[in-house]
Each structure stands twice: as structure tokens, then as C-alpha cells.
Amino acid sequence: MTTTATTHRVRVLAAPGARHDEILTPEALDFVGRLHAAFAHRRLDLLKERRRRKDRLVSGTPLDFSVATAAVRADPDWRVAPPAPGLEDRRVEITGPPDRRMTVDALNSGATAWMADFADATAPTWNNVIDGQLNLLDAIERRIDFTTPEGREYRLGQDLATIVVRPRGWHLPEEHLEIDGRPVPASLVDFGLYFFHCAQRQLDAGHGPYFYLPKLENAGEARLWNDVFVLAQALLGFPRGTVRATVLIETVTAAFEMEEILHALREHSAGLNAGRRDYLFSIIKTFGHRTDFQLPDRARVTMTAPFLRAYTELLVRTCHRRGAHAIGGMAARVPSRDPEADAAALAQVRLDKEREAEDGFDGSWVAHPALVPVCREVFDAVLGDRPHQLDRTREDVAVTAAELLSVRRISAPPTAAGVRANVAVSLRYFEAWLRGHGAVALHGLMEDAATAEIARVQLWQWLRHRTIDRDDLLTVIGEECDALTAERPHALVAEARAVLERAVLERELPAFFTPDAYSRHLVRRAEVQS
Numbered sequence: 377m378t379t380t381a382t383t384h385r386v387r388v389l390a391a392p393g394a395r396h397d398e399i400l401t402p403e404a405l406d407f408v409g410r411l412h413a414a415f416a417h418r419r420l421d422l423l424k425e426r427r428r429r430k431d432r433l434v435s436g437t438p439l440d441f442s443v444a445t446a447a448v449r450a451d452p453d454w455r456v457a458p459p460a461p462g463l464e465d466r467r468v469e470i471t472g473p474p475d476r477r478m479t480v481d482a483l484n485s486g487a488t489a490w491m492a493d494f495a496d497a498t499a500p501t502w503n504n505v506i507d508g509q510l511n512l513l514d515a516i517e518r519r520i521d522f523t524t525p526e527g528r529e530y531r532l533g534q535d536l537a538t539i540v541v542r543p544r545g546w547h548l549p550e551e552h553l554e555i556d557g558r559p560v561p562a563s564l565v566d567f568g569l570y571f572f573h574c575a576q577r578q579l580d581a582g583h584g585p586y587f588y589l590p591k592l593e594n595a596g597e598a599r600l601w602n603d604v605f606v607l608a609q610a611l612l613g614f615p616r617g618t619v620r621a622t623v624l625i626e627t628v629t630a631a632f633e634m635e636e637i638l639h640a641l642r643e644h645s646a647g648l649n650a651g652r653r654d655y656l657f658s659i660i661k662t663f664g665h666r667t668d669f670q671l672p673d674r675a676r677v678t679m680t681a682p683f684l685r686a687y688t689e690l691l692v693r694t695c696h697r698r699g700a701h702a703i704g705g706m707a708a709r710v711p712s713r714d715p716e717a718d719a720a721a722l723a724q725v726r727l728d729k730e731r732e733a734e735d736g737f738d739g740s741w742v743a744h745p746a747l748v749p750v751c752r753e754v755f756d757a758v759l760g761d762r763p764h765q766l767d768r769t770r771e772d773v774a775v776t777a778a779e780l781l782s783v784r785r786i787s788a789p790p791t792a793a794g795v796r797a798n799v800a801v802s803l804r805y806f807e808a809w810l811r812g813h814g815a816v817a818l819h820g821l822m823e824d825a826a827t828a829e830i831a832r833v834q835l836w837q838w839l840r841h842r843t844i845d846r847d848d849l850l851t852v853i854g855e856e857c858d859a860l861t862a863e864r865p866h867a868l869v870a871e872a873r874a875v876l877e878r879a880v881l882e883r884e885l886p887a888f889f890t891p892d893a894y895s896r897h898l899v900r901r902a903e904v905q906s
Contacts, residue, residue, distance in 0.1 A: 385409065385555050385556055386405040386406070386408065386409045386412075386553060386554070386555055386560070387553070387554045387555070388400055388405070388552065388553060389551070389552050389553070389554055390502045390552040393502070393503055393506060393507070395510055396506050396510075398510065398513070399506050399509045399510060399513070399569055399573065400506065403572070404568070404569055404572045404573065405553075407568055407571075407572045407608075407611060407612075408553070408560060408564060408565060408568035408569065408572075409555055409560075410607075410611060411564045411567075411568050411604060411607065411608065412555050412560050412561065412564055413555075414603075414604075414607055415561075415564065415600060415603070415604055415607075416555075416558075416560070416561060416564075418600055419546055419561055419563075419600065422546065422596055422597055422600060423546065423547060425594075425596070426547075426593055429593075429594075429629065430662070433662060433663070434665050438777075439628070439629065439632060439662075439777065439781065440632065440777045441632050441777060442632070442633065442636070445595070445633070445635075445636045448635055448636050448639050449635045449636070454639060454642060454698065455642070455698055455699040456638055456641070456642045456643075456645035456646075456647075456698050456699050456700045457617055457620070457642065457643055457644065457645060457646075458699070459646070459701065459763075459764075460583075460584050460586065460620045460646065461582055461583055461584065462489075462538035462582065462583035462584070462586070463489070463538060463540075463586060463620060463646050463701070464763045464764070465488050465739075465763035465764065466488050466489055466647075466701055466703060466738055466739035466764070467488055467738065467739040467740075467751075467752060467755035467756070467759060467763075467764075468486075468487045468488055468739060468740065468742065468748055468751040468752045468755060469487055469488060469489040469490065469491060469537075469540075469703065469739060469740070469741050469742070470482045470485050470487040470489075470490050470491070470537065470741070470742050470743070470744075470745065470748060471490070471491040471493055471497065471542075471706065471741055471742075471743055472490070472491075472492075472493060472497055472743065472815060473492075473493055473494075473497040473498040473504070473508065473814055473815050474492040474493070474494065474498070474508035474509075474511050474512055474541075475504070475507070475508065475511065476507075476511050476520065476522045477522045477524075477530060478815075479492070479511045479512070479514075479515050479520060479522075480515075480520060480521065480522050480530040480531065480532060481530065481745055482537060482745070483515060483532060483533075483536040483537050483539075484530075484532065484533045484536070484745075485537060485745040485748050486535075486537075486745070486748045486749070486752065487537045487742070487745075487748050487752075488537060488538065488739065489537050489538040489539075489540050490537040490538070490539055490540065491540050491541075491542050491588050491741075492508070492512060492539055492540070492541050492542065493542045493588075493814075493815075493824075494508060494541065494542060494543050494544055494566045495542045495543065495544045495545060495590045495591075495825070496542075496590070496654070496814065496824040496825040496826050497814045497815040497824045497825075498814040498815075499808075499809045499810075499811075499812045499813055499814040500544065500548070500550070500562065500814075500890075500894065501812045502552045503812075504812060504814075505550070505552075505565070505566070509569050509570060509573065512539065512541070512570060512574060513573050513574060513577075515532070515539065516539070516574055516577045516578060516581060517577070518532055520532060538583055538586065539578070539583070539586065540586040540587060540588055540622065541566070541567075541570050541585075541586070541587050541588070542587065542588035542589075542590055542624075543562070543563045543564075543565075543566030543567045543570075543587065543589075543590075544562035544563050544565075544566055544590070545562075545563060545590045545591030546561065546563055546591065546592075546597060546600075547591065547887070547888060547891075548561070548562040548563070548888075548890060548891070548894075549561060549562055550562040550565040551894070553565055564604070567587065567604065567608075568608070570585070571585050571608050571612075571619075572612070575612065575614060575618070575619075576612075576614075579614075579618070584618055584619070584620060585618065585619050585620075586619075586620045586621070586622075586646065587619065587620070587621045587622070588621070588622050588623075588624060588649065589601055589621050589622070589623045589624065590624050590626065590651070590654075591624070591626065591627065591654070592623055592624070592627065592630050592637065593627045593629045593630055594629055594630065594633050594636075594637075595633045595636035595637050595639070595640045596640075598623060598636075598637040598640040598641050599640040599641075601621065601641065602640055602641050602643075602644055605619040605621070605644050616643060617643045617644060619644050620644055620645070620646040621641060621644050621645065621646055622645075622646045622647045622648065622649055622701070622703065623637050623638075623641065623645075623647075623648050623649070624648075624649045624651035624654070625637075625648050625649065625650060625651060625655070625687075625691055626649075626651030626652075626653075626654030626655045626657075626658060626826075627654070627655070627658040627662075628655065628658045628659050628662050628663075628780070628781075629658075629662070631655070631687055631690070631691075631780055632777070632780070634648060634690065634691060634694040634695075635694055635697075635698070638694065638695070638698050638700055639698075642698075645700055646700070646701060647695055647700040647701030647702060647703060647738075648691055648694065648695050648700060648701075648702060648703070649702075649703040649704075649705075649741070650687070650688050650691050650702075650703070650704055650705045650737075651705065651706075651826075652679065652684065652687075652688075652705035652706070653705070653706060653708075653824075653826035653827055653830060654826040654829070655684075655687065656671070656674075656677060656830050657826060657829040657830045657833055659671070659683075659783060660830070660833040660834060660837055661829075661833050661885060661887065663781075663783070664833060664836065664837045664840065664885055665840070667841055668783070668784045668787065669783045669784070669787075669837075670783075670787050670788075670789070670837060670838070670841060670843065671783065671786070671787065671788075671834065672786060672787070672788035672789070672790065672794070673788075673790055673791055673793070673794030673797070674794065674797070674798065674827075674830055674831060674834065675794070675797070676786075676788070676794075677786065679705065679728065679731065680731075681785075681786050682779065682782050682785050682786070683779065683780060683781060683782045683783050683785070683786075686775045686779040686780050686782070687775075687780060688704075688705075688732075688735060688737075689735060689770065689773045689775060690773060690775040690780070692735055692736040692737060692768075692770050692773070693736075693769070693770040693771075693773040693775075695738075695766075696736065696765075696766050696767075696768055696769045696770060697769055699766060700766075701738045701739070701764060701766070702736065702737050702738055703737065703738065703739050703740065703741065704729070704732035704737040704739065704740030704741065705728075705732070705740065705741060706741045706742070706743055707725045707728060707729065707740070707741065707742045707743065707747050707751065708743045708821045708822045708823070708827070709721040709722070709724070709725055709743075709744070709747060709820060709821060709822075710743065710744045710746075710817045710820060710821065710822050711744065711746045712820055717820065721820065722747075722750055725742075725747055725750055725751070726750050726754060729750065729751050729754040729755070730754050733754050733755050733757070733758040733759075734758065735770075736765055736768040736770050738759075738764040738765055738766065739755060739764075740755070743815075743822035744822060789843055790834070790838050790843060790844060795835070795838070795844055795849065795852060796852055796856070797831075798831035798832070798834055798835050799831075799835065799849070799852050799853055799856050799876070800818075800856050800859075801818055801819075801823060801827065801828060801831045802828050802831045802832045802835070802876050802879070802880075803853070803856050803857065803860060803869075803872050803873065803876050804816065804818055804860060804872075805818070805823050805824075805825075805827070805828040805831075806828065806871075806872040806875045806876055806889070806893060807860065807867050807868050807869065807871070807872035809825070809828075809893055810868045810871050810872060810875070810893060810896065811868060825889075825890060828889065829888070829889060832876065832879045832880050832889060833885065835849065835880045836879070836880050836881075836882075836885050839880065839881070846881075849880070853873065853876065853877065857869050857872075857873050860872075871896060874896065875889060875892060875893045875896060878892055879892070
């Protein structure tokens with residue numbers, strides 16, 4: 377590991393990689409350093425407030441819509457900024473990590489937008505982070521291509537998806553960039569490097585610097601992002617409102633502050649997204665101490681569940697009332713070699729997208745290019761030539777706090793198959809993550825950090841309430857470790873098991889698996905390099 381001194385007291389704690397100097401320029405690092413100086417302490421205060429709020433909920437404080445911000449919700453006059461160029465029509469968006477092959481595939485997929493994901497779909501190795509920035513830069517410059525080992529070539533076509541970047545969440549550090557002996561917030565690294573290098577290029581191409589904001593828990597965290605945008609635009613001479621951001625409503629506390637979040641970002645807002653996989657994770661994590669919040673097997677929790685219907689209908693109502701796009705959740709199916717299985721999977725995807733389009737969503741997400749046509753077909757049938765359906769204000773929707781939290785209506789004990797499935801998915805995902813892969817196809821689904829989080833917090837909750845036996849769970853973990861070793865003899869099974877057991881067996885639920893897995897990755901890399 378090398379240390380390279382840079383301007384603004386920023387140090388790069390990593391060996392130089394191919395072309396990394398194109399991203400890690402002194403000017404770009406100075407820009408990130410200025411963002412860090414302005415916002416790092418405020419970020420820490422907000423993370424402390426997360427912990428305080430969690431303690432209040434555990435102690436019995438009810439979760440409800442805030443009285444303090446009732447005036448924001450009651451005011452009928454405010455609206456978010458109008459749709460920016462390239463974000464008017466968002467009927468089908470594809471998501472995935474910004475590796476070279478996915479970058480070309482996603483941009484050529486026929487989707488209207490691509491979420492280049494530095495968060496849940498990317499294991500944050502230093503090479504992944506900086507190579508991802510290089511791939512985005514190359515894509516905007518139209519100089520990116522990819523050739524498989526078999527000789528198949530991937531090149532950019534003419535009609536490309538709009539790029540929307542998802543930086544990592546506020547909770548994560550970037551241990552490879554340091555200022556005054558402390559790591560820089562990963563969110564500011566991902567945002568800052570992309571904005572510095574690509575904002576003007578995107579404007580020149582007729583679009584702009586667009587972002588998805590993950591893991592927000594309240595409007596205060598949205599205001600922090602808004603202030604980051606204001607300063608970034610001022611430092612580089614862009615008008616306020618150049619940045620546009622879509623917020624993923626993927627925590628239960630954020631669901632109670634949708635209007636406040638839009639209001640905080642209103643000059644930069646591009647809408648809200650129903651991040652339903654992380655939302656389930658948040659429900660369990662927030663109320664894991666309560667016996668009335670035990671969800672059944674993950675496969676049995678569908679978007680028709682009453683509490684999820686309340687969440688998605690409130691999201692559409694909130695967005696359209698304020699002139700913002702409402703984007704639906706992920707279709708995670710991936711093609712297989714079984715035509716019958718593929719047909720059944722596509723039928724399920726179609727039903728899911730039909731429900732979203734009929735509910736008023738303006739578009740939705742898919743995880744694989746093969747799903748773009750079915751999603752587009754469904755939204756074409758509802759939208760026709762219109763770019764969205766913001767005129768559907770869903771005045772019929774009135775959601776209460778109790779409805780958002782009505783998990784007990786589908787509560788059920790886990791099955792043995794459900795326990796094993798959660799162990800299998802968690803273990804295999806953690807192993808892939810430790811090897812540097814953040815998006816992994818498992819059992820016909822594209823799994824990312826969010827699905828692994830759902831699986832492991834369910835196991836933790838079932839253990840806490842003695843719905844499953846600890847020794848029985850350890851037996852299943854051992855069996856799945858043996859199975860994974862048989863599948864891939866050189867897999868990092870012991871390391872993955874350590875991550876899983878810490879994430880599941882601790883008395884206090886770790887908020888995320890990623891900090892522990894990230895530290896293990898850093899230790900392992902240091903051992904390999906030494």
C-alpha cells in the first residue's frame with residue numbers, strides 16, 4: 377500500500393492503478409476535500425441522530441408523521457423543479473454497477489435511463505470505485521468498448537440511456553482517501569469525482585449531472601445533500617438547479633417524510649423511487665425488537681402486502697402532488713437456460729409492472745437488459761406518447777401511519793426452506809462481495825447488498841424471538857458452507873461465514889453488513905500485498 381500526498385491535505389492510501397491519475401487529479405481531489413471540509417462534521421451529527429432515533433423507537437416512541445413539519449405537508453403551492461433534459465421520460469430504467477461491460481450493456485439496452493450504482497451493486501474495492509468513474513467518463517466521451525474472452529465485442533450505439541449515478545450512502549467511509557487522518561465520506565467521494573469530471577461534459581451532451589440518493593432516513597439528510605449540490609455548483613460555476621436528484625425511499629422513517637424530503641431538495645429534485653428491497657430491510661431493522669413485525673419468508677412478501685401497498689400509493693400521491701416523478705421498484709429476474717422458467721418469470725415481471733403503471737408510477741426499474749422490453753411494453757400501454765402521468769394526482773389515496781406499519785397482517789413464522797434460502801443467499805453474496813462483486817446472479821435473481829441485508833436481518837430477528845434455534849441455524853450455515861466449498865473450492869468461505877455469523881449472531885443487530893465486510897476486505901488485501 378502506498379501513500380500519495382495531494383492538495384487540500386487529501387491523501388490517497390492505495391497503489392496507483394491504470395489510468396487512475398485521470399480521475400485522481402490534484403484539482404479533483406481538492407474539490408472533494410472542499411466538500412469534506414464543509415460537510416463531514418454535519419454528516420457525523422446526522423449519523424448520531426440516526427442512532428438516537430433508533431433508541432427512541434426501541435424504547436417505545438411511536439413512529440408517526442411529524443407535527444413540526446405539518447405546514448410543509450399542508451402547503452398546496454410548492455412544487456419541485458420541472459423535469460430536466462433526459463429525465464422527462466423515465467418509463468424504464470436499468471440498474472447495475474459501472475463496470476465496463478455493464479456500462480456498455482446498460483447504455484445500449486433501450487432503457488430511458490441507467491442508474492450507475494456505486495452503492496448496493498458495487499463492492500467498494502478501490503479499483504471498482506475508480507474504474508467505475510473512468511468508465512463513466514469514457515462513456516460520456518463515447519470511447520468505451522468491451523470485448524469478452526470469447527471475442528464478443530460491445531460498443532456504444534446511437535440511442536443511449538441517460539446516466540444517473542448512485543453514490544454510496546452517508547454511513548460509509550472511503551478508507552482509501554484520508555484528510556487529517558480520517559477517511560472521507562464515501563458519498564462525497566463518489567459524488568465529487570463524478571461531478572468534477574463529468575458535470576460539464578453531461579451538460580455539453582444535452583443532459584446534466586443526475587443522481588440517485590440512497591439510504592436517506594429523514595429530511596435532514598436530504599437537506600445535507602441539497603447543500604452539497606449548492607456548494608458543488610458554486611465551486612465550479614454552475615447555476616443552482618443544474619444537479620437533479622431522485623431519492624430512494626428505502627427506509628421506513630423516510631416514508632413518513634416523503635413530502636419533507638421533496639421540499640428539502642425541491643430546486644434539485646427529480647422525484648422519488650420505491651426502493652422496496654431496502655425498504656423491507658429497514659422495516660425489519662427498525663422494528664426487529666418487536667414480535668409483531670416478524671415477516672414471513674422473503675419469497676412470500678410481495679408488493680400486494682397491505683403495508684407495501686400503502687407505501688407505494690403514498691409515494692405516487694406525494695410525488696404527483698408536487699410535480700415529481702414516481703419511479704417503481706426493481707424487477708430482479710435474470711434469464712436462464714430454461715425457456716419455461718423464463719416465461720414464468722417474465723409473466724411475474726409483467727404483472728408487477730402492470731400494477732405499478734396502473735397505480736400511477738411514471739416508470740420502473742429492471743436489473744437486466746432482457747427485462748427492458750416487457751417493462752417498456754407495459755408502460756407504453758398506459759402512457760402512450762405521454763412522457764409520464766404526473767396528471768394522476770391520486771387524490772383517492774389517504775394513508776395513515778398505522779397502514780404504513782401494518783406488517784402484522786402478513787406476519788408468519790419462517791419455514792425451514794426459508795431459513796436455508798436466507799443462509800444460502802447471504803453466504804454466497806458475502807463471498808462474492810469479498811471478491812469484489814456487488815451484483816450477483818443467484819437462483820434466477822440479481823442479488824445485491826439490499827437482498828443480502830433482508831436475508832440476514834430476518835435470520836437475526838428469528839433468532840432474537842426464538843422462532844428458530846441457534847444450534848439449528850449454525851448447522852444450516854455449516855451445511856451451506858460445505859455446499860459452497862464443493863461448488864467453488866477456492867471460494868472465500870471462511871471469510872464469508874465470519875461476516876454472516878457476525879451479522880446474524882450479535883446480540884445487537886449491526887446496522888449494515890458492509891462496514892464489517894469492508895474492513896475484512898481491507899485486511900485481506902493488505903495480507904495479500906505483504
